[in-house]
Amino acid sequence: MYCAKNTICCGFAWNFRVARCCGLDLLIRPLLACVYLISPRVISAVRQLSRSVSMFSYKISAEIKLRLLEERHAEQVFDLIVEDRERHPELDKNLSLDDVKKKIKRDLALFADNKGLNVGVWEQGILAGTVRYHEIDWSNKSTELGYSVGGAFEGRGLITKTCRVLIDYAFEGLGLNRIAISCAVENQKSRAVAERLGFTQEGILRQSEWLQDHFTDIAVYGLLASEWRAKNISSSSAFL
Ligand SMILES: CC(C)(COP(=O)(O)OP(=O)(O)OC[C@H]1O[C@@H](n2cnc3c(N)ncnc32)[C@H](O)[C@@H]1OP(=O)(O)O)[C@@H](O)C(=O)NCCC(=O)NCCS
Numbered sequence: 001m002y003c004a005k006n007t008i009c010c011g012f013a014w015n016f017r018v019a020r021c022c023g024l025d026l027l028i029r030p031l032l033a034c035v036y037l038i039s040p041r042v043i044s045a046v047r048q049l050s051r052s053v054s055m056f057s058y059k060i061s062a063e064i065k066l067r068l069l070e071e072r073h074a075e076q077v078f079d080l081i082v083e084d085r086e087r088h089p090e091l092d093k094n095l096s097l098d099d100v101k102k103k104i105k106r107d108l109a110l111f112a113d114n115k116g117l118n119v120g121v122w123e124q125g126i127l128a129g130t131v132r133y134h135e136i137d138w139s140n141k142s143t144e145l146g147y148s149v150g151g152a153f154e155g156r157g158l159i160t161k162t163c164r165v166l167i168d169y170a171f172e173g174l175g176l177n178r179i180a181i182s183c184a185v186e187n188q189k190s191r192a193v194a195e196r197l198g199f200t201q202e203g204i205l206r207q208s209e210w211l212q213d214h215f216t217d218i219a220v221y222g223l224l225a226s227e228w229r230a231k232n233i234s235s236s237s238a239f240l
Helices: 002-021 025-053 071-083 097-112 158-173 188-196 225-231
Strands: 057-059 064-068 117-123 126-137 142-149 178-184 200-211 214-224
Touching (some): 064 158, 071 097, 071 126, 117 158, 126 158, 142 158, 158 178, 158 188, 178 200
Parallel strands (some): 142 178
Antiparallel strands (some): 057 064, 064 117, 117 126, 178 214
16 A cells, blocks of 8 residues: 555656656646645545455355454454453453454554455354454565354364465465464364364463463464465465
8 A cells, every 4th residue: 555655656756857857847736736635535545446356255155254354343253252251361351342343443454554364254144253364474474373263153163164265365365485373282272273274383482471360381383385285285276
């Protein structure tokens, strides 16, 4: 987005210099003023258009659909968390609907800047869970997966299936090279997701996170694009 803005502005500056050389700047100046006045509108329209064009949605099956999380989904996300809050020791105990809205808004801004993706997993029209890229590190072509599923939807493979789509998209659609998953060592279900997907445990960060009342060790898993391609007949064509 910033590139688009800069390109437009640089283009104007260049045109203006050329016109000046040719003695046309008196004619051009009012015209430029108009363009500068409308350019924020143009830029915002281009932004909106590019957002709507690149909205992420994906159908895993007739029952399971992925969609970019938007502010209008905040209530469903909040309900999913509060229904079984004890499964989320990492979250603030006083988390409110407003906090969830703000978080979704921040994630949408990251998505618009091509730095993140936070999708909802809908099963038969009901929000069952969420899977996200924590911020994409473009200089190192890497990201980290985070996920959560409602207690009632656990044990059906929804998160593993969704992660497969997001891993494929990260490697084949976005051209990333590495994906990490970090989870508390005692979180066996989360570790099982990473291992089922072929991630390698790379280490344990000792007492790395404060969880409510104690420090917890964090297991770090990693998966490389080359490993993913070697193990999977990629469905990459969907993202090209
Ligand atoms: C971590 C968490 C997302 C794992 O949920 P999950 O339901 O076990 O994960 P999946 O949706 O991938 O389902 C896997 C289970 O479905 C089963 N399954 C059924 N069909 C499947 C399929 N087609 N593919 C894969 N697994 C399938 C698997 O055998 C597994 O069950 P098991 O654990 O009894 O062996 C969930 O426990 C959770 O939300 N916890 C709270 C938040 C959290 O800790 N997030 C992680 C932070 S790092």
